[in-house]
Structures are given as C-alpha cells and as structure tokens.
Amino acid sequence: MNERPFTVTVFGFEQALASAITGALDVFAFAGVSWQRIHSLPTVPKFKVQLASAHGQPFLCSNQVTLTPHIAIEDVSHTDILLIPTIGGNIDDVLADAQPQLVHIKRLHKMGADIAANCTGTFLLAETGILNGKVATTHWGYAEKFTEQFPHVLLHPEKMVTEQDALYCAGGGMAWIDLSILLIERYCGHQIASDTAKSHVLDSSRTNQTAYASSRQRRFHTDKDIISVQSFLEENFEKKILLADLAHRHNMTERTLMRKFKSACDTTPLQYLQSLRIEHARKLLETTALPLENLINKVGYEDTSSFTRLFKKTTGLSPSQYRIKFKRH
Structure with missing residues (x-):
C-alpha cells in the first residue's frame, strides 16, 4: 500500500457552506490519527489536506465566516481527491462567478484526480460537463432544478452517494460525512474508514436520503x-x-x-x-x-x-x- 499521505484538496468559493469544507477537512485529516490516539497507538496520517480557491484569495462562506486557503486552485498541480462543497448561497450566482475555475476542475479530473461534490456542489461539477452521461445525486429538494439545468446527467436523487468513473456525488447538506467515509475506504480500506467513523461518532450506514425527502x-x-x-x-x-x-x-x-x-x-x-x-x-x-x-x-x-x-x-x-x-x- 502507498505509504505517502494522499492529497485531498477542497475547492472553496464565495457562498460555500463552511461546515462542508471544515468538516470534510477534519475527517480526512484525522484518518489514521483519531482512533489511534484514543487507543494509544502510533498515529499515521493518511491524508494531507489543503483548501484552494480562485487565486488563493480568502472567501466568505454562507454563514459569514471567511476562510483563508492554503493554495490557489490554479496552482494545484496534483491532488488525489478534489472535493467541491455545498453551495450555501444562490446557486445560479455561484455558478456564474465560478466559470473561470471550471477549467481547473476539468484539468485535475483529466490528470486522474477523483472529483467529489457534495449536495448542491454537484451543480458546480455538472456545470463543467464532465457529469454528462454519468450517474449523480444532489440534495433531494433541488432535484427538479438540477434535472432542468443538466438533462444529460443521470440523476438519482434518492441515493445518498453515487460513484462512476472517478466522479462522486453526495446528497443533502451533511452527506459530506458519507462521501468522506466512502473515499477514505477507497484509499485506505474498510478498517481505517470504520475506525475513523467510529472515532468521530459518525453513522456510516446511510444508503439513501429518501427518509428525509x-x-x-x-x-x-x-x-x-x-x-x-x-x-x-x-x-x-x-x-x-x-x-x-x-x-x-x-x-x-x-x-x-x-x-x-x-x-x-x-x-x-x-x-x-x-x-x-x-x-x-x-x-x-x-x-x-x-x-x-x-x-x-x-x-x-x-x-x-x-x-x-x-x-x-x-x-x-x-x-x-x-x-x-x-x-x-
């Protein structure tokens, strides 16, 4: 197994949902760490996490908290995972503002990165065109809007997480938990994923979001x-x-x-x-x-x-x- 930490990059933007950013960064950063600390075992971080934005500029999240990134999305030359968080503000406004950065999502996908989008962040991923013909999910409350805007995407709004061709989508707002644990399992195996979920007291067994619809x-x-x-x-x-x-x-x-x-x-x-x-x-x-x-x-x-x-x-x-x-x- 690859011993180097895998790189997770979260793409931040104006009006993103802060918890979907900081929460995912925490879960990935503590994979191989939190469970081990609880049980007095050696810690081996499995992921290097970083926050990227357009030109590396700080951005204002939907809860009025400003986050400062580590790197410009333009300067990300390699990442194993690129995570697109929930859009917390007006979806159409965010899509319009993010147009110049779409090329970097497509670039990193072509370079072999797994692209993962949470909740309404799937709108941003779909806007690149790389979801066309692929399965996806999004927040159940925005399923009709999504289908109208992206008719070529095979939307399954009942699902909590979808996966096809290194493209991952998650459903409603807090589904970044399910998405993160799934990706940890993909890179580190079931045991690390299970230990991470248990140490954070996360329910990793949810398979659909119809119970919430x-x-x-x-x-x-x-x-x-x-x-x-x-x-x-x-x-x-x-x-x-x-x-x-x-x-x-x-x-x-x-x-x-x-x-x-x-x-x-x-x-x-x-x-x-x-x-x-x-x-x-x-x-x-x-x-x-x-x-x-x-x-x-x-x-x-x-x-x-x-x-x-x-x-x-x-x-x-x-x-x-x-x-x-x-x-x-």
Whole structure:
C-alpha cells in the first residue's frame, strides 16, 4: 500500500457552506490519527489536506465566516481527491462567478484526480460537463432544478452517494460525512474508514436520503388541473381512492389523467398517493406513540406487512427503525 499521505484538496468559493469544507477537512485529516490516539497507538496520517480557491484569495462562506486557503486552485498541480462543497448561497450566482475555475476542475479530473461534490456542489461539477452521461445525486429538494439545468446527467436523487468513473456525488447538506467515509475506504480500506467513523461518532450506514425527502418536491409545475388532483389527494389520502373515480371527479379520462399526471409529476397518481401516505406515516412515527396497527389505518392501509414492505422500500428503514431514529422527544 502507498505509504505517502494522499492529497485531498477542497475547492472553496464565495457562498460555500463552511461546515462542508471544515468538516470534510477534519475527517480526512484525522484518518489514521483519531482512533489511534484514543487507543494509544502510533498515529499515521493518511491524508494531507489543503483548501484552494480562485487565486488563493480568502472567501466568505454562507454563514459569514471567511476562510483563508492554503493554495490557489490554479496552482494545484496534483491532488488525489478534489472535493467541491455545498453551495450555501444562490446557486445560479455561484455558478456564474465560478466559470473561470471550471477549467481547473476539468484539468485535475483529466490528470486522474477523483472529483467529489457534495449536495448542491454537484451543480458546480455538472456545470463543467464532465457529469454528462454519468450517474449523480444532489440534495433531494433541488432535484427538479438540477434535472432542468443538466438533462444529460443521470440523476438519482434518492441515493445518498453515487460513484462512476472517478466522479462522486453526495446528497443533502451533511452527506459530506458519507462521501468522506466512502473515499477514505477507497484509499485506505474498510478498517481505517470504520475506525475513523467510529472515532468521530459518525453513522456510516446511510444508503439513501429518501427518509428525509418530502412529496412536496413534486409540486413544482404549472398544470392547474394536476395541482387540483394533487390537492384532492393530499386532503383525502387516508380514504380508499380508485383511479376511475379520481379521473371522473376531475373531468378527465383515466388515460388523460395518467398522461398529464406523469408529465407534470414524473410519477403516477397512485404512486403519488402512496408517497403522501408514507409521508404522513413518517410524521406520526416521529410525533406519536401510536401502535403500528393503529397508525397504518390513519394513513389508508389495512395490512401491516404490506405497509411495512412499502415503507422500508421507500425510506430504507422499517417503521420501528424509523421511529427510533427520528422520534421527537
């Protein structure tokens, strides 16, 4: 195994999310160090970390903290990993400001660096064009905007982390944790990654971000007829609803309803109804102690086993696991 520390460069820019920068730098810097210190073992840092920016200039993060980089992105001649953090400010403004630096992301990728982007930082990576035809993820709340701006990227917003051709993307804001641990495992093996996660008390087992998502993300369209259908479903999700009745109520044929709903929401009416029921079930699991048998009746289901299978398929967790993880005390 290569004994030299691997180099991790974080690309900083105006309106970046400070925690995604400093947090990732900390996790990489302490790989091979924190676990060893806890157990009185020799420390062997596995990564050299550095912060880069345009022309090496200090930059103001979205929380109004100014960070001072170690190096200009223009002067980075080698890095094993280039990490693009979350955009904390206006995405379009940041993309416009960062245009001159995109060439350096592409340059380092061509030189063999792994390029990793977190949350809305994937917009910056996609802006280079090197994500075209590749799988990616981003924050679930910005999935529709991402798809509109980058239709050639194969977006999977349900995933926490994606990987293809040395391009890594992570989902919502704090998914840099998952991304960092994944990359530590890639370079240093499972044991170092596991030790690093445990020493920082990090949950490294998250595989998707659908447990955090909301069905409201499918409201961003302008079809008034379908908005009316969605509103009806949102107000009556606990009732038995048949497609034929839904179409008749909104003066459409079943075929027209299916076509228009799919076009506006990229899902079917019954799949949307399922998502509403799951979302309400999540809220009840978070805020009440209702037994599962009572809870499923409140969201329009009768069979506990079929509901449990659907819930786990949707969120990645069983109802009991979800309640333990998210219950508000």
